[in-house]
Amino acid sequence: MIGRGLVVAASFLTRVPGLHRRDPDVAAATPWFPVVGALVGGVVGAVGWGVARTTSPLLGGVVAVVAGLLVTGAFHEDGLGDVADAFVGGWTPEDRLRILGDSRHGTYGVAAICGSILVRAVALGSLAPGDVLRAAVLAHALGRAGALVAMLVGRPAAATGLGADYIRRLPRPRVLVALAVVGGATVALDPLRGALMVASVVGVGVAMSAWARRKVGGVTGDALGATEQLGEIAVLLVAVATA
Numbered sequence: 001m002i003g004r005g006l007v008v009a010a011s012f013l014t015r016v017p018g019l020h021r022r023d024p025d026v027a028a029a030t031p032w033f034p035v036v037g038a039l040v041g042g043v044v045g046a047v048g049w050g051v052a053r054t055t056s057p058l059l060g061g062v063v064a065v066v067a068g069l070l071v072t073g074a075f076h077e078d079g080l081g082d083v084a085d086a087f088v089g090g091w092t093p094e095d096r097l098r099i100l101g102d103s104r105h106g107t108y109g110v111a112a113i114c115g116s117i118l119v120r121a122v123a124l125g126s127l128a129p130g131d132v133l134r135a136a137v138l139a140h141a142l143g144r145a146g147a148l149v150a151m152l153v154g155r156p157a158a159a160t161g162l163g164a165d166y167i168r169r170l171p172r173p174r175v176l177v178a179l180a181v182v183g184g185a186t187v188a189l190d191p192l193r194g195a196l197m198v199a200s201v202v203g204v205g206v207a208m209s210a211w212a213r214r215k216v217g218g219v220t221g222d223a224l225g226a227t228e229q230l231g232e233i234a235v236l237l238v239a240v241a242t243a
Contacts, residue, residue, distance in 0.1 A: 005029045009036045015073035027169035031178035033144040041140030044068040045133030052129040061125025079225015081109030087215045096216050123236035139235040142201045146231030147224040149205025157218035193242045200234035
């Protein structure tokens with residue numbers, strides 16, 4: 001059961017050849033999202049560390065973020081772009097939901113995606129090479145934990161869709177355990193910095209849930225992707241500010 005949950009979560013959140021496939025039981029695998037995030041962050045951090053050691057820290061940060069895009073297929077970036085287009089550019093809840101359902105990105109969406117990539121690349125490039133791996137692992141793990149927070153405190157925007165399905169079928173006790181484990185491990189690793197990272201991610205999850213409720217009546221799958229992106233950024237900003 002444990003192995004299957006991890007595989008289902010990894011197949012949903014990544015685009016690794018031979019692993020990615022559709023599975024109807026993704027909601028049951030949500031407690032494993034932070035673990036998959038930590039694995040993705042390990043790849044991102046290792047690439048960033050290696051490039052930074054052989055070229056420059058800034059180039060290491062850029063290549064690290066690109067590596068993350070390749071592993072995940074820009075899955076969460078797509079959600080961020082859709083939310084930026086809909087929540088900023090839409091005038092009514094109906095209009096925003098229509099924009100969320102459009103696979104194309106507009107000006108706000110492209111700007112949000114570019115901004116996210118730029119901030120994360122510069123943040124990783126601002127860290128010493130030895131700190132890049134830990135920062136990347138924490139950012140990706142906690143970013144996905146932030147999405148779980150949004151699911152826990154939010155309500156679905158519609159009766160159907162990814163967001164609605166996850167929230168309705170969310171295994172809440174197991175998700176709470178997963179959040180306690182990842183949060184506790186982060187704080188144990190570095191009490192002050194870890195506490196700031198956890199608090200920032202919880203704040204992002206709660207804020208996105210409230211924003212989505214005000215804009216479209218509740219959380220959507222795209223809002224969860226945006227939450228992950230903003231959570232990553234928040235963790236990296238804390239890492240840089242407290243380095």
